[in-house]
Amino acid sequence: MSNLQLSEAVNRVQPSATIAVSNKAMELKRQGIDVIGLGAGEPDFDTPDNIKEAAIKAIHDGKTKYTPVDGIPELKEAIVAKFKRDNELTYTNSQVTVAPGGKPIIFNAFLATLNAGDEVIIPAPYWVSYPEMAIMCGGTPVPVACGANQNYKLTPEALEAAITPKTKWLILNSPSNPTGAAYTKAELRALADVLLRHPQVWILTDDMYEHLVYDGFEYFTIAQVEPSLYDRTLTMNGVSKAYAMTGWRIGYAAGPDKLIGAMRKVISQTTSNPCSISQWASVEALNGPQDFLAERNEVFKTRRDLVVAELNKAEGLHCPTPEGAFYVYPSCAGAIGKTSPGGVVIENDEIFATELLQHGNVAVVFGAAFGMGPAFRVSYATSTEALTEATKRIQNFCASLK
DSSP: OOOOOOOHHHHTOOOOHHHHHHHHHHHHHHTTOOOEEOOOOSOSSOOOHHHHHHHHHHHHTTOOSOOOTTOOHHHHHHHHHHHHHHHOOOOOGGGEEEESSHHHHHHHHHHHHOOTTOEEEEEESOOTHHHHHHHHTTOEEEEEEOOGGGTTOOOHHHHHHHOOTTEEEEEEESSOTTTOOOOOHHHHHHHHHHHHTOTTOEEEEEOTTTTOBOTTOOOOOHHHHOGGGGGGEEEEEESTTTTTOGGGOOEEEEOOHHHHHHHHHHHHTTTOSOOHHHHHHHHHHHHSOOTHHHHHHHHHHHHHHHHHHHHTTSTTOBOOOOSBTTEEOOBOGGGTTOBOTTSOBOOSHHHHHHHHHHHHOEEOEEGGGGTOOSBEEEEOOSOHHHHHHHHHHHHHHHHHOO
16 A cells, blocks of 8 residues: 655646546447547547648658757747737747647646735636646636626626635636637627726636637637737637647747746746647648638538537527537536436436436536536537437437436
């Protein structure tokens, strides 16, 4: 029996529910069970060929050595150009940091800035890792409920009520994981008006799903809407979702020199540089052709409309139509209190998801993991055939509840 004593920090942290669901689905598939996994947060498209070719060329060119800890100059230049082109934001290379994925960007920012007692406002439903990373870095997550009646978005009134003298960060994620909700320019303007009254609050805007918006939605990020917030905003993005490069592990952000410098110090003593080959591939992703984005978005929109329509036919479910990302977040309030075919009472959304996997062979992520239920997250980043079958199974499962 090991006598290893784990740290208090790690004991306060919960494992990632989204990763757990994906692992469970893969495990059942390996056992020969016909499970449809709707838990993965990654596109089912392949990385575009021009990006792959850039990576292959980098290998042949010997670009296989250490790089500067927070990114090669060529990638930083591409990121600076992207922010100018897409978001009307002007940065220099020294204001840009590159890390092995979006998670290290957030973690490095928190580790560089949070002290014990500092609060991080996190609109709920939220991506599962936000509160856990705040806790690991000594901060206190402050979830703010943003229900379906608010279209899963933070209101100015709720933000004002959540801010205290100890508030250090506000996290904004648009479009959202898990709901797909995206903030309009007017909605960001209203939040900015609150933030202007509270100069101690910094903003971390997670724009990872920026290019995945539908129905003509016009995308804005908060420092673009209110330039006065530029000096206390960390604008974060990455190549994972839009360019189908989740496994390449490249996230990036831009912000004030002092913050980026502190994050550089953290990364120099932790992960050090992201993969050199992935960095060169990302240069091509950002500088190369972007026309495929619109084509893929059309496919995602078709899938979204299919999933929303079919889930709203299921007894006890209500599924709003999101503006972006590749998730929907249906409420399962109508199923709570019913009994599954296995005789289990559906007391909460975690039990709902467990019984759905057990009796419907569909893997979803339960809403409590995202800080708000009863609901669950469905990823529609999979084939139309799989989604059609999965929604049929969910309908049958809901009909079987008594």
